[in-house]
Amino acid sequence: MLDIRWIRENPEKLDEALARRGAAPASAELIRLDEARREHLTRLQQLQGRRNDASKAIGKAKGSGDSDAAEKLIREVAEIKAAIQEGEETERRIDQSLEDALARIPNLPAADVPAGLDESANVEIRRFGEKPEFDFEPKEHAELGEALGMMDFEQAAKISGARFTVLRGGLARLERALGQFMLDLHTGEHGYEEVATPLLVRDEALFGTGQLPKFSEDLFHTTAGRWLIPTAEVPLTNLVREQILDPADLPTRVTALTPCFRSEAGSAGRDTRGMLRQHQFYKVELVSITAAETSLDEHERMTASAEEVLKRLGLSYRVVTLCAGDMGFSASKTYDIEVWLPGQGAYREISSCSVCGDFQARRMGTRYRPDGERSPRFVHTLNGSGVALGRALIAVMENYQNADGSITVPQVLRPYMGGIERIERSA
Structure with missing residues:
Protein backbone atom coordinates (compact mmCIF):
# COMPACT_ATOMS: atom_id res chain seq x y z
CA MET A 1 0.00 0.00 0.00
CA LEU A 2 1.20 3.49 -0.82
CA ASP A 3 1.57 6.36 1.64
CA ILE A 4 -1.23 8.91 1.20
CA ARG A 5 1.09 11.68 2.38
CA TRP A 6 3.48 10.86 -0.45
CA ILE A 7 0.56 10.85 -2.89
CA ARG A 8 -0.57 14.31 -1.71
CA GLU A 9 2.92 15.65 -2.29
CA ASN A 10 3.58 13.78 -5.56
CA PRO A 11 0.32 13.37 -7.49
CA GLU A 12 1.97 13.65 -10.90
CA LYS A 13 4.56 10.99 -10.01
CA LEU A 14 1.82 8.60 -8.94
CA ASP A 15 -0.13 9.02 -12.18
CA GLU A 16 3.04 8.72 -14.26
CA ALA A 17 3.93 5.47 -12.45
CA LEU A 18 0.42 4.10 -12.98
CA ALA A 19 0.60 5.00 -16.66
CA ARG A 20 3.81 2.97 -16.91
CA ARG A 21 1.80 0.00 -15.62
CA GLY A 22 -1.01 0.67 -18.08
CA ALA A 23 -3.34 1.81 -15.30
CA ALA A 24 -5.61 4.86 -15.16
CA PRO A 25 -4.60 7.94 -13.14
CA ALA A 26 -5.77 7.82 -9.52
CA SER A 27 -4.24 10.76 -7.69
CA ALA A 28 -7.23 13.11 -8.05
CA GLU A 29 -9.71 10.65 -6.53
CA LEU A 30 -7.35 9.64 -3.73
CA ILE A 31 -6.62 13.25 -2.84
CA ARG A 32 -10.35 14.07 -2.94
CA LEU A 33 -11.06 11.27 -0.46
CA ASP A 34 -8.18 12.34 1.73
CA GLU A 35 -9.30 15.97 1.74
CA ALA A 36 -12.82 14.92 2.68
CA ARG A 37 -11.36 12.90 5.53
CA ARG A 38 -9.18 15.77 6.73
CA GLU A 39 -12.03 18.31 6.52
CA HIS A 40 -14.31 15.97 8.45
CA LEU A 41 -11.67 15.47 11.14
CA THR A 42 -11.33 19.24 11.46
CA ARG A 43 -15.10 19.56 12.01
CA LEU A 44 -14.99 16.81 14.63
CA GLN A 45 -12.14 18.51 16.43
CA GLN A 46 -14.09 21.78 16.43
CA LEU A 47 -17.13 20.01 17.89
CA GLN A 48 -15.01 18.38 20.56
CA GLY A 49 -13.48 21.73 21.41
CA ARG A 50 -16.89 23.36 21.72
CA ARG A 51 -18.13 20.47 23.89
CA ASN A 52 -15.17 20.94 26.23
CA ASP A 53 -15.77 24.68 26.45
CA ALA A 54 -19.52 24.21 27.07
CA SER A 55 -18.87 21.58 29.74
CA LYS A 56 -16.63 24.01 31.63
CA ALA A 57 -19.22 26.76 31.26
CA ILE A 58 -21.89 24.55 32.86
CA GLY A 59 -19.94 24.49 36.11
CA LYS A 60 -19.49 28.25 36.04
CA ALA A 61 -23.19 28.87 35.36
CA LYS A 62 -24.22 26.60 38.22
CA GLY A 63 -21.68 28.25 40.51
CA SER A 64 -23.14 31.67 39.75
CA GLY A 65 -26.72 30.43 40.25
CA ASP A 66 -27.73 30.91 36.59
CA SER A 67 -29.78 27.75 36.23
CA ASP A 68 -31.30 28.78 32.88
CA ALA A 69 -27.87 29.21 31.32
CA ALA A 70 -26.73 25.91 32.82
CA GLU A 71 -29.75 24.04 31.37
CA LYS A 72 -29.15 25.60 27.96
CA LEU A 73 -25.50 24.55 28.04
CA ILE A 74 -26.44 21.00 29.14
CA ARG A 75 -28.78 20.68 26.15
CA GLU A 76 -26.04 22.00 23.85
CA VAL A 77 -23.51 19.49 25.20
CA ALA A 78 -26.00 16.65 24.64
CA GLU A 79 -26.58 17.80 21.04
CA ILE A 80 -22.85 18.09 20.43
CA LYS A 81 -22.27 14.60 21.87
CA ALA A 82 -24.86 13.15 19.48
CA ALA A 83 -23.29 15.04 16.57
CA ILE A 84 -19.83 13.72 17.50
CA GLN A 85 -21.09 10.13 17.69
CA GLU A 86 -22.69 10.49 14.25
CA GLY A 87 -19.51 12.17 12.98
CA GLU A 88 -17.33 9.33 14.26
CA GLU A 89 -19.43 6.85 12.31
CA THR A 90 -19.05 9.04 9.22
CA GLU A 91 -15.32 9.19 9.89
CA ARG A 92 -15.13 5.38 9.86
CA ARG A 93 -16.95 5.27 6.52
CA ILE A 94 -14.69 7.92 4.98
CA ASP A 95 -11.57 6.17 6.32
CA GLN A 96 -12.76 2.86 4.88
CA SER A 97 -13.43 4.44 1.49
CA LEU A 98 -9.91 5.85 1.40
CA GLU A 99 -8.37 2.57 2.60
CA ASP A 100 -10.32 0.61 -0.03
CA ALA A 101 -9.18 2.97 -2.77
CA LEU A 102 -5.54 2.83 -1.66
CA ALA A 103 -5.69 -0.98 -1.38
CA ARG A 104 -6.43 -1.26 -5.11
CA ILE A 105 -3.45 0.85 -6.23
CA PRO A 106 -0.47 -1.29 -7.35
CA ASN A 107 3.09 -0.75 -6.24
CA LEU A 108 5.17 1.82 -8.10
CA PRO A 109 7.72 0.47 -10.60
CA ALA A 110 11.35 1.08 -9.71
CA ALA A 111 13.12 3.70 -11.80
CA ASP A 112 15.16 1.11 -13.74
CA VAL A 113 12.16 -1.08 -14.67
CA PRO A 114 11.76 -1.14 -18.47
CA ALA A 115 8.84 0.70 -20.05
CA GLY A 116 6.15 -1.41 -21.71
CA LEU A 117 2.71 -2.86 -21.19
CA ASP A 118 3.17 -6.60 -21.83
Missing part, protein backbone atom coordinates in the same frame (compact mmCIF):
# COMPACT_ATOMS: atom_id res chain seq x y z
CA GLU A 119 5.74 -9.38 -22.02
CA SER A 120 6.94 -8.24 -25.44
CA ALA A 121 8.72 -5.35 -23.69
CA ASN A 122 10.56 -7.51 -21.14
CA VAL A 123 14.34 -7.24 -21.35
CA GLU A 124 16.67 -10.24 -21.37
CA ILE A 125 19.73 -9.64 -19.19
CA ARG A 126 21.59 -12.97 -19.26
CA ARG A 127 21.54 -16.60 -20.39
CA PHE A 128 23.08 -19.72 -18.92
CA GLY A 129 23.85 -23.12 -20.40
CA GLU A 130 23.67 -24.68 -23.82
CA LYS A 131 20.40 -25.90 -25.25
CA PRO A 132 20.50 -29.68 -25.68
CA GLU A 133 20.77 -31.11 -29.17
CA PHE A 134 18.87 -34.27 -30.12
CA ASP A 135 19.24 -36.64 -33.05
CA PHE A 136 15.46 -37.11 -32.95
CA GLU A 137 12.45 -34.81 -32.72
CA PRO A 138 12.06 -33.92 -29.02
CA LYS A 139 8.61 -34.45 -27.54
CA GLU A 140 6.62 -32.33 -25.10
CA HIS A 141 6.28 -33.50 -21.51
CA ALA A 142 2.63 -34.53 -21.82
CA GLU A 143 3.37 -36.94 -24.66
CA LEU A 144 6.39 -38.32 -22.83
CA GLY A 145 4.53 -38.76 -19.55
CA GLU A 146 1.51 -40.45 -21.08
CA ALA A 147 3.70 -42.81 -23.09
CA LEU A 148 5.49 -43.80 -19.88
CA GLY A 149 2.13 -44.49 -18.24
CA MET A 150 3.05 -42.11 -15.41
CA MET A 151 1.14 -38.93 -16.28
CA ASP A 152 -2.65 -39.25 -16.40
CA PHE A 153 -4.74 -36.23 -17.38
CA GLU A 154 -7.87 -38.18 -18.27
CA GLN A 155 -8.29 -39.80 -14.86
CA ALA A 156 -7.42 -36.54 -13.11
CA ALA A 157 -10.23 -34.85 -15.05
CA LYS A 158 -12.67 -37.55 -13.91
CA ILE A 159 -11.62 -36.94 -10.31
CA SER A 160 -11.26 -33.16 -10.25
CA GLY A 161 -11.91 -31.61 -13.66
CA ALA A 162 -9.59 -29.81 -16.05
CA ARG A 163 -6.12 -28.53 -15.12
CA PHE A 164 -5.25 -31.36 -12.75
CA THR A 165 -2.75 -34.20 -13.20
CA VAL A 166 -2.14 -37.62 -11.67
CA LEU A 167 1.54 -38.59 -11.51
CA ARG A 168 2.60 -42.19 -10.91
CA GLY A 169 5.71 -44.19 -10.25
CA GLY A 170 8.97 -42.69 -11.41
CA LEU A 171 7.54 -39.29 -12.32
CA ALA A 172 5.82 -38.93 -8.95
CA ARG A 173 9.10 -39.79 -7.27
CA LEU A 174 11.01 -37.41 -9.55
CA GLU A 175 8.76 -34.51 -8.57
CA ARG A 176 9.26 -35.36 -4.89
CA ALA A 177 13.03 -35.58 -5.44
CA LEU A 178 13.06 -32.14 -7.01
CA GLY A 179 11.36 -30.65 -3.95
CA GLN A 180 13.74 -32.30 -1.51
CA PHE A 181 16.76 -31.24 -3.56
CA MET A 182 15.61 -27.60 -3.67
CA LEU A 183 14.91 -27.42 0.06
CA ASP A 184 18.27 -28.95 0.89
CA LEU A 185 20.04 -26.48 -1.41
CA HIS A 186 18.26 -23.39 -0.07
CA THR A 187 18.56 -24.35 3.59
CA GLY A 188 22.01 -25.92 3.45
CA GLU A 189 23.80 -23.44 1.17
CA HIS A 190 21.67 -20.33 0.73
CA GLY A 191 20.81 -19.54 4.34
CA TYR A 192 17.03 -19.96 4.26
CA GLU A 193 15.14 -21.47 7.19
CA GLU A 194 12.61 -24.16 6.27
CA VAL A 195 9.09 -23.47 7.52
CA ALA A 196 5.97 -25.66 7.45
CA THR A 197 3.09 -23.23 6.92
CA PRO A 198 -0.71 -23.39 6.97
CA LEU A 199 -2.33 -23.92 3.57
CA LEU A 200 -5.50 -22.08 4.58
CA VAL A 201 -5.30 -18.38 5.44
CA ARG A 202 -7.58 -15.54 6.52
CA ASP A 203 -8.52 -12.45 4.53
CA GLU A 204 -5.97 -10.36 6.42
CA ALA A 205 -3.05 -12.51 5.27
CA LEU A 206 -3.99 -12.20 1.59
CA PHE A 207 -4.58 -8.49 2.01
CA GLY A 208 -1.10 -8.16 3.50
CA THR A 209 0.64 -9.64 0.45
CA GLY A 210 -1.68 -7.92 -2.03
CA GLN A 211 -3.91 -10.68 -3.42
CA LEU A 212 -6.98 -9.16 -1.76
CA PRO A 213 -9.13 -7.28 -2.40
CA LYS A 214 -8.39 -6.96 -6.10
CA PHE A 215 -7.65 -10.54 -7.16
CA SER A 216 -10.19 -12.67 -5.30
CA GLU A 217 -11.27 -14.30 -8.59
CA ASP A 218 -7.82 -15.90 -8.86
CA LEU A 219 -8.22 -17.69 -5.51
CA PHE A 220 -10.17 -20.61 -4.06
CA HIS A 221 -12.44 -19.66 -1.14
CA THR A 222 -13.64 -22.28 1.35
CA THR A 223 -17.07 -22.61 2.94
CA ALA A 224 -15.39 -21.85 6.29
CA GLY A 225 -14.37 -18.39 5.09
CA ARG A 226 -10.69 -19.14 4.58
CA TRP A 227 -8.66 -19.19 1.37
CA LEU A 228 -6.38 -21.84 -0.11
CA ILE A 229 -2.94 -20.30 -0.58
CA PRO A 230 -1.96 -19.40 -4.17
CA THR A 231 1.69 -19.44 -3.08
CA ALA A 232 3.62 -19.91 0.16
CA GLU A 233 4.59 -16.24 -0.17
CA VAL A 234 1.35 -15.49 1.68
CA PRO A 235 1.94 -17.38 4.97
CA LEU A 236 5.73 -16.90 4.88
CA THR A 237 5.56 -13.12 4.50
CA ASN A 238 2.80 -12.85 7.09
CA LEU A 239 5.02 -14.54 9.69
CA VAL A 240 6.13 -11.00 10.58
CA ARG A 241 2.81 -9.18 10.30
CA GLU A 242 1.99 -6.62 13.03
CA GLN A 243 5.50 -6.78 14.49
CA ILE A 244 8.37 -4.38 15.17
CA LEU A 245 11.50 -6.38 14.36
CA ASP A 246 14.96 -6.14 15.83
CA PRO A 247 17.36 -4.94 13.10
CA ALA A 248 19.75 -7.67 14.24
CA ASP A 249 17.22 -10.20 12.89
CA LEU A 250 17.36 -8.73 9.38
CA PRO A 251 17.55 -10.09 6.83
CA THR A 252 15.18 -12.91 7.71
CA ARG A 253 15.14 -15.61 5.02
CA VAL A 254 12.54 -18.39 5.00
CA THR A 255 11.50 -21.09 2.55
CA ALA A 256 8.69 -23.62 2.24
CA LEU A 257 7.59 -26.41 -0.07
CA THR A 258 3.80 -26.33 -0.35
CA PRO A 259 0.99 -27.15 -2.71
CA CYS A 260 -0.43 -24.00 -4.29
CA PHE A 261 -3.97 -23.45 -5.53
CA ARG A 262 -5.02 -21.02 -8.26
CA SER A 263 -8.28 -20.66 -10.13
CA GLU A 264 -6.48 -19.42 -13.26
CA ALA A 265 -9.55 -17.28 -13.91
CA GLY A 266 -7.79 -15.07 -16.42
CA SER A 267 -6.07 -17.80 -18.44
CA ALA A 268 -8.96 -19.43 -20.31
CA GLY A 269 -7.60 -21.26 -23.33
CA ARG A 270 -3.93 -20.82 -22.34
CA ASP A 271 -1.65 -23.85 -21.84
CA THR A 272 -4.55 -26.29 -21.73
CA ARG A 273 -2.29 -29.18 -22.74
CA GLY A 274 -0.11 -30.76 -20.06
CA MET A 275 1.07 -29.50 -16.68
CA LEU A 276 2.16 -25.95 -17.45
CA ARG A 277 -0.88 -24.21 -15.94
CA GLN A 278 -2.62 -26.14 -13.17
CA HIS A 279 -5.16 -25.41 -10.45
CA GLN A 280 -2.94 -27.32 -7.99
CA PHE A 281 0.85 -27.50 -8.09
CA TYR A 282 3.86 -27.68 -5.78
CA LYS A 283 6.39 -24.89 -5.40
CA VAL A 284 9.39 -24.04 -3.25
CA GLU A 285 9.02 -20.40 -2.23
CA LEU A 286 11.73 -18.02 -1.00
CA VAL A 287 10.86 -14.99 1.15
CA SER A 288 13.19 -12.36 2.59
CA ILE A 289 12.45 -9.59 5.08
CA THR A 290 15.12 -6.88 4.97
CA ALA A 291 16.02 -3.36 5.91
CA ALA A 292 15.38 -0.76 3.24
CA GLU A 293 19.09 -0.27 2.53
CA THR A 294 19.74 -3.91 1.63
CA SER A 295 16.63 -4.96 -0.29
CA LEU A 296 18.06 -4.42 -3.79
CA ASP A 297 21.14 -6.51 -2.97
CA GLU A 298 18.84 -9.15 -1.49
CA HIS A 299 16.89 -9.21 -4.75
CA GLU A 300 20.03 -10.12 -6.68
CA ARG A 301 20.93 -12.73 -4.05
CA MET A 302 17.49 -14.34 -4.14
CA THR A 303 17.49 -14.52 -7.93
CA ALA A 304 20.93 -16.14 -7.86
CA SER A 305 19.62 -18.73 -5.37
CA ALA A 306 16.79 -19.67 -7.74
CA GLU A 307 19.18 -19.76 -10.70
CA GLU A 308 21.45 -22.17 -8.82
CA VAL A 309 18.67 -24.77 -8.83
CA LEU A 310 18.65 -24.78 -12.64
CA LYS A 311 22.44 -24.73 -12.85
CA ARG A 312 22.70 -27.83 -10.64
CA LEU A 313 20.06 -29.53 -12.78
CA GLY A 314 22.02 -28.69 -15.93
CA LEU A 315 19.15 -26.77 -17.52
CA SER A 316 19.53 -23.90 -19.95
CA TYR A 317 17.70 -20.73 -18.94
CA ARG A 318 17.57 -16.99 -19.34
CA VAL A 319 16.79 -14.15 -16.92
CA VAL A 320 14.59 -11.25 -17.99
CA THR A 321 13.59 -8.02 -16.28
CA LEU A 322 9.84 -7.58 -16.49
CA CYS A 323 8.55 -4.33 -17.92
CA ALA A 324 6.29 -2.13 -15.80
CA GLY A 325 3.08 -3.40 -17.37
CA ASP A 326 3.93 -7.09 -16.91
CA MET A 327 4.81 -7.01 -13.19
CA GLY A 328 2.66 -8.34 -10.38
CA PHE A 329 0.54 -6.04 -8.24
CA SER A 330 2.90 -5.86 -5.23
CA ALA A 331 6.24 -5.81 -7.06
CA SER A 332 8.42 -2.78 -7.70
CA LYS A 333 10.88 -4.85 -9.76
CA THR A 334 10.79 -8.46 -10.97
CA TYR A 335 13.22 -10.86 -12.57
CA ASP A 336 11.69 -13.83 -14.37
CA ILE A 337 13.78 -16.94 -14.89
CA GLU A 338 12.72 -18.80 -18.03
CA VAL A 339 13.85 -22.37 -18.62
CA TRP A 340 14.36 -23.85 -22.07
CA LEU A 341 11.79 -26.48 -23.04
CA PRO A 342 12.93 -28.42 -26.14
CA GLY A 343 9.50 -29.97 -26.71
CA GLN A 344 8.00 -26.51 -27.10
CA GLY A 345 11.10 -24.95 -28.60
CA ALA A 346 10.66 -22.00 -26.24
CA TYR A 347 11.72 -20.49 -22.95
CA ARG A 348 8.98 -20.66 -20.30
CA GLU A 349 8.81 -19.01 -16.89
CA ILE A 350 9.88 -21.22 -13.99
CA SER A 351 10.54 -18.55 -11.34
CA SER A 352 9.67 -14.93 -10.60
CA CYS A 353 11.74 -13.04 -8.01
CA SER A 354 10.34 -9.70 -6.88
CA VAL A 355 11.34 -6.91 -4.54
CA CYS A 356 8.29 -5.15 -3.10
CA GLY A 357 9.86 -2.33 -1.10
CA ASP A 358 7.65 -1.38 1.87
CA PHE A 359 4.43 -1.97 -0.09
CA GLN A 360 3.47 -5.22 1.68
CA ALA A 361 4.92 -4.09 5.01
CA ARG A 362 2.49 -1.16 5.14
CA ARG A 363 -0.40 -3.53 4.53
CA MET A 364 0.85 -5.92 7.24
CA GLY A 365 2.01 -3.31 9.76
CA THR A 366 5.57 -4.69 9.88
CA ARG A 367 8.39 -2.40 10.95
CA TYR A 368 11.87 -2.38 12.43
CA ARG A 369 13.61 0.17 14.63
CA PRO A 370 17.07 1.07 13.29
CA ASP A 371 19.80 1.50 15.88
CA GLY A 372 19.90 5.03 17.20
CA GLU A 373 16.50 6.02 15.77
CA ARG A 374 13.39 6.66 17.86
CA SER A 375 10.81 6.01 15.16
CA PRO A 376 10.47 2.59 13.51
CA ARG A 377 10.59 2.17 9.73
CA PHE A 378 8.73 -0.23 7.50
CA VAL A 379 10.70 -3.30 6.43
CA HIS A 380 11.14 -4.29 2.80
CA THR A 381 9.86 -7.66 1.57
CA LEU A 382 10.94 -9.93 -1.28
CA ASN A 383 9.59 -13.19 -2.67
CA GLY A 384 10.57 -15.63 -5.37
CA SER A 385 10.01 -19.15 -6.65
CA GLY A 386 12.91 -21.37 -5.88
CA VAL A 387 11.45 -23.00 -8.09
CA ALA A 388 8.06 -24.35 -9.24
CA LEU A 389 8.22 -28.15 -9.04
CA GLY A 390 5.78 -28.91 -11.84
CA ARG A 391 7.64 -26.78 -14.32
CA ALA A 392 10.98 -28.13 -13.11
CA LEU A 393 9.62 -31.64 -13.72
CA ILE A 394 8.55 -30.60 -17.22
CA ALA A 395 11.99 -29.13 -17.91
CA VAL A 396 13.84 -32.23 -16.71
CA MET A 397 11.59 -34.51 -18.74
CA GLU A 398 11.99 -32.54 -21.96
CA ASN A 399 15.72 -31.81 -21.61
CA TYR A 400 16.70 -35.30 -20.44
CA GLN A 401 14.46 -37.31 -22.77
CA ASN A 402 15.87 -40.15 -24.83
CA ALA A 403 14.88 -41.45 -28.25
CA ASP A 404 13.08 -44.45 -26.71
CA GLY A 405 10.91 -42.15 -24.54
CA SER A 406 12.80 -42.79 -21.30
CA ILE A 407 14.02 -39.98 -19.05
CA THR A 408 17.58 -39.83 -17.76
CA VAL A 409 17.67 -38.70 -14.13
CA PRO A 410 20.01 -35.71 -13.61
CA GLN A 411 23.05 -36.61 -11.54
CA VAL A 412 22.15 -34.25 -8.69
CA LEU A 413 18.76 -35.95 -8.20
CA ARG A 414 19.94 -39.56 -8.12
CA PRO A 415 20.59 -39.63 -4.35
CA TYR A 416 16.94 -38.61 -3.88
CA MET A 417 15.80 -41.29 -6.35
CA GLY A 418 17.44 -44.23 -4.58
CA GLY A 419 20.15 -44.33 -7.24
CA ILE A 420 17.73 -44.69 -10.17
CA GLU A 421 19.44 -43.39 -13.31
CA ARG A 422 16.63 -43.69 -15.83
CA ILE A 423 12.83 -43.59 -15.75
CA GLU A 424 11.36 -46.11 -18.16
CA ARG A 425 7.96 -47.56 -18.86
CA SER A 426 7.30 -50.69 -16.85
CA ALA A 427 7.23 -53.88 -18.85
